Amino acid sequence: MRIVVCCTGMKAAPWVAGLEAALPGAVVEEWQAGAPPADHAVVWAPPQQLFDEQPRLKGIFNMGAGVDALLQLRLPPEAALVRLDDAGMSVQMAEFVCHALIRHFRELDGYEQDAAQGRWSFRRPRSRAEFPVGVMGLGVLGQRVAQAVAAFEFPVRGWSRTARAIEGVQCFAGPAQFDAFLAGTRVLVNLLPLTPETENIMNRATLGRLLPGGYVINVARGAHLVDEDLLALVDGGHLAGAALDVFRTEPLPPAHPFWRHPKITVTPHTSARTLRDESIAQIARKVRAFDRGEPVAGVVDLSRGY
Ligand code: NDP
Numbered sequence: 001m002r003i004v005v006c007c008t009g010m011k012a013a014p015w016v017a018g019l020e021a022a023l024p025g026a027v028v029e030e031w032q033a034g035a036p037p038a039d040h041a042v043v044w045a046p047p048q049q050l051f052d053e054q055p056r057l058k059g060i061f062n063m064g065a066g067v068d069a070l071l072q073l074r075l076p077p078e079a080a081l082v083r084l085d086d087a088g089m090s091v092q093m094a095e096f097v098c099h100a101l102i103r104h105f106r107e108l109d110g111y112e113q114d115a116a117q118g119r120w121s122f123r124r125p126r127s128r129a130e131f132p133v134g135v136m137g138l139g140v141l142g143q144r145v146a147q148a149v150a151a152f153e154f155p156v157r158g159w160s161r162t163a164r165a166i167e168g169v170q171c172f173a174g175p176a177q178f179d180a181f182l183a184g185t186r187v188l189v190n191l192l193p194l195t196p197e198t199e200n201i202m203n204r205a206t207l208g209r210l211l212p213g214g215y216v217i218n219v220a221r222g223a224h225l226v227d228e229d230l231l232a233l234v235d236g237g238h239l240a241g242a243a244l245d246v247f248r249t250e251p252l253p254p255a256h257p258f259w260r261h262p263k264i265t266v267t268p269h270t271s272a273r274t275l276r277d278e279s280i281a282q283i284a285r286k287v288r289a290f291d292r293g294e295p296v297a298g299v300v301d302l303s304r305g306y
């Protein structure tokens, strides 16, 4: 078995060594133009050239959960596209979202500013009941996040494409229930995949339906959010602010108003990082199962786009 590794922005050598160790007998090498035909590719942000030169790939294993960028490329029609599922990301996402939520709910930024001025002053405790959290996307990451938030006793609601039942989470599904989901949400967490149906889903109309004083935590993709609409709703006072980890252009350009907005927090697409060891172990398991003709979790349904 021959595997090529291509990971733009990351060092390939540790992935090559890790996959070689996990798949004895496989030839694993960093992809280069003109490489001999491989059976599988393990990729992050690869160039189109890789797929043009490797039309006989059987499996394309993404080093991340979101496959939106890969689906913009022309992939070999016979190849299965397989995403990471969890591989250590869901716990990171849960801690990141809970941190953003609690920092907002407990007004910790305000306390930090007070402390910077040597001020010992209390804020009135807020009621969790007035901060219902709505999680868009109840997949591998969204479910874990919804349950982690519920453990802090916030009211939690979730929205997905097909109906889900998750203990402690009031579930809504499909376009018909989207408005009802938004109307009872104050803190909106986005964990949707980026598809033609979900692009720009957070806009003036949808964010305007959140409860007054709404807060947005976007940890999925920048193109889910219409930046100007968020800014208008924050500046107009309907929204209290946002914690943003993902952006239309990454790195976020230096002149973008999000950087300096006092009510918007920016982090550099770091809420759930790909953990190399966990990911190599998962990809190796999947490659072996795939080659034995067994079902593999995380195969992308190209018609749904995730
Ligand atoms: P999953 O594919 O497991 O879950 C996707 C969820 O979104 C499912 O519940 C699905 O519904 C729902 N969904 C999809 N389309 C729609 C729609 N049109 N309307 C309503 N619901 C919809 O994805 P993951 O949880 O693994 O990951 C989610 C996203 O998080 C990734 O696609 C990626 O963009 C982002 N991500 C960001 C990271 C970061 O560091 N910031 C790291 C990792 C991922 P159903 O349950 O019915 O299928």
Ligand code: OXD
Pocket (backbone or CB within 6 Å): 063, 064, 065, 066, 067, 272, 273, 274
């Ligand atoms: C992912 C990501 O999709 O890192 O895994 O955003």
